[in-house]
Amino acid sequence: MILGIGHDICDIRRIEKTLSRHGSRFEKRVFTAAERREADKRGAGKTAYLAKRFAAKEAVFKAFAGRDQSGMRWHHAEVTNAPKGSLQRSPPQLRLGGACAEKLAEWLPPGWEADIHISLSDEFPLASAFVVLAARPGQTG
């Protein structure tokens, strides 16, 4: 059962500008340690990597539209990459923590579990993220 959807687009050049103006202060405020570690491995792709994650955090916030969105912070949504499957590239995985995780848990019908989906895309100068917050009956539900 779908609970909420969120979508966002982000201008990679805007992130580039913010990074050069505020550097690690911006990076640390918005992105988790795991996101920053992975971004640093991406070389020239670092800015697009972070822009997609910036869009993802906005998309998560939007997925809670109409609910209590107070207390949600940038670090409460983390997008890393799952281990590679049969494809060469690693699919993104979204993990929620803090207020985001708490509010999603409150949203679930009793006995149901969260089922979180994310899709990222970029085509310079734009980065985009789409998030689906869903619920599925739990093992014991």
Ligand SMILES: CC(C)(COP(=O)(O)OP(=O)(O)OC[C@H]1O[C@@H](n2cnc3c(N)ncnc32)[C@H](O)[C@@H]1OP(=O)(O)O)[C@@H](O)C(=O)NCCC(=O)NCCS
């Ligand atoms: C609400 C927010 C995501 C909007 O992002 P934005 O880049 O300024 O705006 P966009 O152009 O992408 O989207 C605008 C649309 O977002 C929607 N929107 C506005 N407020 C919203 C809200 N509280 N929840 C969900 N959607 C919202 C509206 O439909 C709006 O378009 P409209 O006014 O024409 O109807 C942003 O202002 C914000 O608060 N970001 C913080 C995100 C955050 O803290 N994330 C941390 C972890 S989740």
